[in-house]
Amino acid sequence: MAGKKLKIIPLGGLGEIGKNMMALEYSDDIIVIDAGLMFPEADMLGVDLVIPDISYLVERSQMVRGILITHGHEDHTGALPYVLAQMKVPVYATKLTQGLISLKLKEHHLRDKVKLEVVQPGQAFNLGKFKVEFFRVCHSIPDAAGLIIQTPLGIVVHSGDFKLDFTPTDARPTEFSRLAQLGAGGVLLLLSDSTYVELPGYTPSEKVVGQNLERIMAEAPGRVIITTFASLVSRIQQVIDAAYKYNRQVFVIGRRMTEIVRMALELGYLSAPPGVLSRLEQMRHLPLNRIVLLTTGSQGEPTSALVRIANRDHPQVRIQSGDTIVISASPIPGNEGLINRTIDNLFRQGANVLYDKLAQVHVHGHGSQEELKLLISLVRPKFFVPVHGEYRHLSLHARLAQTLGIPKENAFVLEDGDILALDRERGHIVAKLPVGNVYVDGLGVGDIGHVVLRDRRMIAQDGIVLAVITVDKRTGQLVGLPDIVSRGFVDPTDAQALFERGRDLVAKALGHGDGHSAQTDFISKKVKQTLFQFFYNQTKRRPMILPVIVEV
């Protein structure tokens, strides 16, 4: 056994926000923590989703004992359908998380092919040489968990996504005492959530939001229309409770919100007194100040119910004077524009809109600096690896750990693909895997590469110009004048004169009529050069030039 090391291999989520995935490897056993997706950034044109590169695992699939999912958010579960299509391996999660994963696998017709195990927090189980136990943490979804993993070299604690919250809606706070116990006995490694390391102090409790929602339900003169993340079941519970308290009925609209409310009621994660949840058809019988609409659309998603309402495009709901809209969510970076446009449109129709800048109608789900410090202080690990964050978050978190006594050489700022090898005494980055992004676009997984994206970006910038050159196949001579067509370059109605001059220039460049024969490559290059230069001089734009040579 001497000399065997524990390897920590982040495959996603370190150096970026999203697509969280990590492997722990010891001897011939691998366990995987999370399998998330990331939504594409602005320059990933046309890409639907981004998932981690799992080549390392696929090559070693015989060694992979299981995938542990800490909670049901997309950035921790969204890559599962793609991973499970490539590897047959059991998935372990708490009950609600398992329910959400089931919905997802059904959509991908994979539900029957996967072994999906429900785990009770506090019950340990073996996966190869690892012994795994889930522990409860608070986060912006119920049934979130951290992990306690016993390895032959010592205990590894993974925080999951967490905050402390002494007064959560489901009355199940983060399990400190278990962590303190572990800390006393000695922990080899702590992997901890870095998302909100920039924020000083403590993240406020969910209770604050509950109180504000109650006040809104009490005081709103008319309907309350409220949107939140569909998976934020505790917030939905708060809406139901506040509505009940002030004698309002709740109507759920939007496909995903309806689906999740139904499942959470079935699994016991939501409870509603009889008569509070009603069908939309009943709404017209009620006075306006007895109505709450709970809807999708907290991120300004163009096809969501709230956005359709804001655009006067919803079949059943129109904004009325006296409506109060509550956006009980914060924007996921990149969605600010969509959300702002939705808020603007709601204001335009005379609604009163409450959102994060105006009222505390949301708290986020990650711990701030003092909570991160508390976790490190309780667990007292020998080694520390910040997870979940862009590079600055990881750096700042590693520094925070140093202020709490973790030696600098024991706090590792890793990025995706770095392989950290630990023994009981020290750790080293021993290799760097080439783990890029895998893009999902339509049915294609991983076939969108550098070239395709570069072409999309180039054309998106200044359009494309096609030059169709007909040449005599025997003589290589130009037949007639070239044909020029463009898309996204200049206004087609204005372009005629420009393109006529372009045609003449190409013909001249190719020596139209002088009897020379020429090779396809030469023609192609010549056409590109001529037109690129001409169009750039005329317009200061750089369209993609695509010569098409037809031999007849």
Place this chain on the structure above:
Amino acid sequence: MAGKKLKIIPLGGLGEIGKNMMALEYSDDIIVIDAGLMFPEADMLGVDLVIPDISYLVERSQMVRGILITHGHEDHTGALPYVLAQMKVPVYATKLTQGLISLKLKEHHLRDKVKLEVVQPGQAFNLGKFKVEFFRVCHSIPDAAGLIIQTPLGIVVHSGDFKLDFTPTDARPTEFSRLAQLGAGGVLLLLSDSTYVELPGYTPSEKVVGQNLERIMAEAPGRVIITTFASLVSRIQQVIDAAYKYNRQVFVIGRRMTEIVRMALELGYLSAPPGVLSRLEQMRHLPLNRIVLLTTGSQGEPTSALVRIANRDHPQVRIQSGDTIVISASPIPGNEGLINRTIDNLFRQGANVLYDKLAQVHVHGHGSQEELKLLISLVRPKFFVPVHGEYRHLSLHARLAQTLGIPKENAFVLEDGDILALDRERGHIVAKLPVGNVYVDGLGVGDIGHVVLRDRRMIAQDGIVLAVITVDKRTGQLVGLPDIVSRGFVDPTDAQALFERGRDLVAKALGHGDGHSAQTDFISKKVKQTLFQFFYNQTKRRPMILPVIVEV
């Protein structure tokens, strides 16, 4: 005179952030306030700038008496070169603003063609039936002004972009007393900045930033590298003052920063004790803790000095251990990603980076709620029109005015193009001009329209497929097989089999070899349908299909 009305015509900046521009019209006189640009939003692919549509003014250019520029920021001055290319009209501004406009007009070879007047705050001048006076306001650029405009119907006050700040760096606070005087005498209309109406309380003074910069200069173990908006001359003054106090020398890098520092020194808006500003060549003679680098790049602009330093791509400056970087600016919406990537890269090289989330190294330039309330309370206008903001900002600002006693029917939420006609008693929106965005792309101003952008978006999403169909000009019959080429659709190396099947399908659809003749339109339509359906089924992507028909 009876029946003549004052018209308020916002041409930009109401319902959006940026491209601020407004006209006031009375009888046959028009004056214009500001002429700004807006940087393109994410879906305006390839567009360089967005400027207001000034058709209304161009049609009435004989009536336009002057353009009043409140301050030197791009969102108030950036459209001037385009406006002045279409209209010969004098421009009025304070001294520094005039200096900045001069630089801009020189770049466009317009400096000698434009009458550019320097205005002293407090000195009134006539423009047709309007009498105009500038008054000092604090903002994130020196020499910012609001406007007092006497019209035959009463006084109009325009706040410009403003905050109060009792202790600004240049010791020239916003001129309350002048406004209070006016308020006592009666003001017809207040137009006021809505940008930060969502923020409660007061915007902190520039002084807070100065104190923090001093502490950083005192405590940083090595070099301090600081970036801010080049036009934020007061911040540059604070950097120079703090550096001087702690015996550091300041080295300016980046073209625009150098240019503005030089101009501000010449015009007397910056002062530097001898020896504080040094040339970069001198830097290597100094100990690290005596160096301050003042650089462009506060918005993560890819070609700026700071970004090149962060990417190890700057010819003279490399990050060293012990460097402290200060991002003394807040992200302009849309730039967050670029800035975060820059901060990450600086952390990667071991620098300590201080930015808005970690330290108060910037305060913004607009008044918060209490300041907006104070302005309304001092001016006590009969009518109120919130300016500068998206719809929600304008709505919230109008409501704020109502809480201060402005009747609802006298507070107007206008959007670009609305014409508000006021007499002494009441106001009505009497018309709506069709004022869209004018896009500038390369040399083209206004030629990028709906079609070009739609094409760019479509191709950016899923790429483009060209199908070259050669037909016999006499028989209309297909000659050989079609040729298929794509860009940005699928990986070219994987595409061969897909395209071969596509070619066969097209040939079949066109009845290859069956002797029918066909029209170009018919062929084109058929090819589009066939390939679109086939590629969508195979890939769930929707590339633009562009049939090119060559007749031989």
